Amino acid sequence: MSDPILSVRNLRVYFEVSGDGWFGARKVLRAVDGVSFDLDRSETLGIVGESGCGKSTLARAVLGLVQVTSGEVRFMGHDLVHLDHEKLREQRRHLQIIFQDPLSSLDPRMNVGQIIAEPLRSFFPRMSQQERQEKVIDMMRHVGLLPEHINRYPHEFSGGQAQRIGIARALITQPEVVVCDEPVSALDVSIKAQIVNLLADLQAEFGLSLLFIAHDLASVRHVSRRIMVLYLGKVMELAPWDEIYRAPRHPYTQALIQAIPPADPKRARTNPAKPLGGELPSPIAPPSGCVFRTRCPYAVERCAQEEPSLRHVNGSLVACHLAEQIPKPARTA
Amino acid sequence: MADAPLLEARKLSVEFATREGVVRAVSEVDLDLAAGETLAIVGESGSGKSQMLLSLLGLVARNARVTGSARFKGEELLSAPENRLNEIRGSGIGLVFQDPMTSLNPYLSIGLQLTEPLRIHKGEDRAAAAAQAIDMLKAVHITEPERRMQQYPHQLSGGMRQRVAIAMALICRPEILIADEPTTALDVTLQAQVLSLLREIRERFGTAVILVTHDLGVIAELADRVNVMYAGKIVERGSVEDIFYNCRHPYTEALERSIPQFTEVRPARLTAISGNPPNPVRLPPGCAFAPRCPYRLGVCDQSVPPLETVSPNHTKACFYEGPLGTAA
Numbered sequence: 001m002s003d004p005i006l007s008v009r010n011l012r013v014y015f016e017v018s019g020d021g022w023f024g025a026r027k028v029l030r031a032v033d034g035v036s037f038d039l040d041r042s043e044t045l046g047i048v049g050e051s052g053c054g055k056s057t058l059a060r061a062v063l064g065l066v067q068v069t070s071g072e073v074r075f076m077g078h079d080l081v082h083l084d085h086e087k088l089r090e091q092r093r094h095l096q097i098i099f100q101d102p103l104s105s106l107d108p109r110m111n112v113g114q115i116i117a118e119p120l121r122s123f124f125p126r127m128s129q130q131e132r133q134e135k136v137i138d139m140m141r142h143v144g145l146l147p148e149h150i151n152r153y154p155h156e157f158s159g160g161q162a163q164r165i166g167i168a169r170a171l172i173t174q175p176e177v178v179v180c181d182e183p184v185s186a187l188d189v190s191i192k193a194q195i196v197n198l199l200a201d202l203q204a205e206f207g208l209s210l211l212f213i214a215h216d217l218a219s220v221r222h223v224s225r226r227i228m229v230l231y232l233g234k235v236m237e238l239a240p241w242d243e244i245y246r247a248p249r250h251p252y253t254q255a256l257i258q259a260i261p262p263a264d265p266k267r268a269r270t271n272p273a274k275p276l277g278g279e280l281p282s283p284i285a286p287p288s289g290c291v292f293r294t295r296c297p298y299a300v301e302r303c304a305q306e307e308p309s310l311r312h313v314n315g316s317l318v319a320c321h322l323a324e325q326i327p328k329p330a331r332t333a
Numbered sequence: 334m335a336d337a338p339l340l341e342a343r344k345l346s347v348e349f350a351t352r353e354g355v356v357r358a359v360s361e362v363d364l365d366l367a368a369g370e371t372l373a374i375v376g377e378s379g380s381g382k383s384q385m386l387l388s389l390l391g392l393v394a395r396n397a398r399v400t401g402s403a404r405f406k407g408e409e410l411l412s413a414p415e416n417r418l419n420e421i422r423g424s425g426i427g428l429v430f431q432d433p434m435t436s437l438n439p440y441l442s443i444g445l446q447l448t449e450p451l452r453i454h455k456g457e458d459r460a461a462a463a464a465q466a467i468d469m470l471k472a473v474h475i476t477e478p479e480r481r482m483q484q485y486p487h488q489l490s491g492g493m494r495q496r497v498a499i500a501m502a503l504i505c506r507p508e509i510l511i512a513d514e515p516t517t518a519l520d521v522t523l524q525a526q527v528l529s530l531l532r533e534i535r536e537r538f539g540t541a542v543i544l545v546t547h548d549l550g551v552i553a554e555l556a557d558r559v560n561v562m563y564a565g566k567i568v569e570r571g572s573v574e575d576i577f578y579n580c581r582h583p584y585t586e587a588l589e590r591s592i593p594q595f596t597e598v599r600p601a602r603l604t605a606i607s608g609n610p611p612n613p614v615r616l617p618p619g620c621a622f623a624p625r626c627p628y629r630l631g632v633c634d635q636s637v638p639p640l641e642t643v644s645p646n647h648t649k650a651c652f653y654e655g656p657l658g659t660a661a
Contacts, residue, residue, distance in 0.1 A: 050522060193591040218592075261551055262553060262595075273524070273525040275526040
C-alpha cells in the first residue's frame with residue numbers, strides 16, 4: 001500500500017484552565033493525550049466517542065486550528081505542527097472541514113455563491129471572476145444544489161440544503177483530506193441518509209480521504225473502513241469496520257455497542273440497551289493507569305498501575321491489558 | 334380498553350399567523366392515551382409533534398390559535414383558565430424537554446427547584462418536601478442526593494441534569510409524563526441510562542408516557558403504541574409491532590429503511606428519502622408526502638388521504654394499497 005496521506009504521531013493537545021479559588025495553581029486539561037493514527041488515501045476513518053472524549057479537538061488539531069502541545073501531524077511530507085504560518089496556509093487548501101451545524105457555520109450576510117467562492121478568493125486571489133463563477137456552479141451541481149439558487153441566502157435553505165452548501169465550500173479548493181465533524185447529527189432523520197450518500201459519492205468521485213467524526217457508532221460504521229474509539233483523549237481501539245461488529249475487543253467499545261437500542265421491538269424487549277455505569281472522569285484529573293478502569297467491569301489491580309499501550313490483537317489495535325481474556329458482548333444491537 | 338382514556342384529543346389543530354401566511358402546524362389530530370401506557374410520537378422537525386403537545390398545556394406562542402378538543406380525565410384543557418392549567422402542569426402532567434436547561438433555572442439550587450412544586454401544589458412543608466425531593470433524586474439514580482440538593486445546575490454533568498429534569502417533572506407524581514426528545518442531546522451511553530430510568534419510573538409509579546422522538550431504537554425499547562406524524566398530520570398509527578413489522582405508510586417505511594443499523598452486514602448505500610420536508614406555509618394540495626413518495630399515485634396529488642383502518646388499532650393515511658418494500 002502507498003504511504004498514508006496523513007500520519008498523526010503522539011499528538012497531545014493540553015489546555016490550561018484556572019485552578020480553584022483566586023490563587024489556585026493553574027490546571028492542565030488533557031483534551032488529546034498521545035493519539036497516533038494513519039489515514040490512507042481515499043480511506044474513511046471513523047472517530048467515535050462520547051462528548052468530552054477529545055474527538056473534535058483532535059480534528060481541529062489535525063487542521064492546525066488549535067495549538068498543539070506536542071506530537072506530529074504529517075501531511076504529504078510536511079509536519080503541519082512545525083510549519084511556519086505562510087507554509088501552513090499553503091497546505092490548508094488541501095485540508096478542509098465540514099461542520100455539524102450547517103446554518104451557524106454559514107455567514108448569513110453572504111449569498112450562496114459568495115460562501116462557496118470564499119475559499120477560492122482566499123487561496124487563489126488571481127483567479128478570474130468568471131472562472132470562479134464557473135467552478136462554483138459546477139460544484140453546486142455536484143452537491144445537488146440548483147445553480148439558479150446561487151444568489152440566495154443561507155436562511156432560505158433547509159438544514160439538508162445548508163449542509164450541501166457547507167460541503168460545496170469545503171470541496172471547492174479540491175482538498176485531499178476532509179474532516180467531517182458530526183456532519184449529519186443536526187439533520188432531520190429523512191435528510192441524514194441523503195447527506196451520507198452524497199459524501200460517499202463525492203469521496204469516490206474526487207478520491208477524498210475522510211476523517212468522519214460522530215458519537216453514533218452505527219452511522220460511523222456505515223461509512224468507515226476503520227474505526228477509532230476515543231475515551232478521555234486516548235485511543236481505546238482502532239479496528240476495521242467488520243471487526244468492530246464481529247469482535248469488539250475493548251470493554252469501552254463493547255459498552256458503546258451495548259448502549260445502542262436495537263430498532264426492533266422484540267429484540268429491544270429481551271435485550272434492552274445497557275447503560276454504562278459511572279460518570280465520565282474529569283480530563284483534568286484522569287484516573288491512573290487505564291483511563292477507562294473506573295467504569296470497566298473487568299478492571300483488575302494492574303489496570304490502576306500500568307497504562308495499557310495500543311497493541312495488535314488479531315486485526316485490531318487495542319489498549320487493554322485483558323483484551324484476549326474479555327468475552328464477546330452478550331448481544332450486539 | 335375498558336378505562337376512559339387518560340388523555341383524549343379530537344380534531345386538535347394549531348395554527349400560527351405569520352407574515353408569510355397562516356401556518357398549520359398541527360392539523361385535526363386525534364390522540365388517545367390510556368393510563369400507564371407509553372405512546373411514541375415520531376416525526377421530523379416541523380412535523381408538528383412538539384406543538385401538538387405544547388398546545389395541550391397552553392404553552393404555545395401567543396400568535397397560535399388552538400382549536401378542537403383535548404380532555405385530561407374528561408376535563409377540557411383548551412378552554413381551561415390559566416390557574417387551572419398551572420395546577421395540571423404542576424401535578425397532573427409533567428414535561429421533560431430535549432435540553433434539560435429548558436426546565437432547570439440556572440439561578441436556583443436543585444433542592445429549591447424540586448421542592449417548590451410540592452410546596453405549591455401539594456401544600457407540603459419544607460421538611461416533608463425536602464424528604465420527598467431526596468427520595469425522587471434517589472429514584473433517578475442521582476448519587477449523594479443530600480449534597481446535590483444544595484448544588485446548582487451548572488455543577489452537574491449533562492446526563493445528571495437530564496435526570497434531575499425528569500425528577501422535577503415527576504415530583505408531584507403526575508399521571509402523564511410528556512418527554513420531548515429526552516435523549517436526543519445525550520451520548521449513547523447516557524441515552525441508555527435515561528431509557529432504563531424511564532422504564533423503571535413507568536413500572537414504579539405507573540406513569541403514562543408520551544414520548545416524542547425520531548429515534549426508532551428508543552421507540553422499539555419503550556413504546557406500546559406509535560403515532561407517525563408528517564407535516565402536521567398523523568399518517569400512521571398502530572402498536573409498536575404494527576409499525577416495525579407491518580408498517581403500511583410509505584413514510585414510515587422510508588424512515589425505517591433510511592437509518593443505518595448496527596448489524597453484521599452493511600448496505601453499500603442507505604435508502605435515502607429524496608427531497609425535503611414540505612414548507613408548512615405552502616403544503617401541497619394532496620398528500621403532503623406525495624412529492625417524496627416512491628409509490629405516488631395520480632390521486633395523491635389531488636386529495637388528502639383520510640386515516641383508514643388497516644386492522645383493529647392500526648390505521649394509515651395513504652391511498653396506495655399495494656405491498657410496500659417494492660420501491661427502490
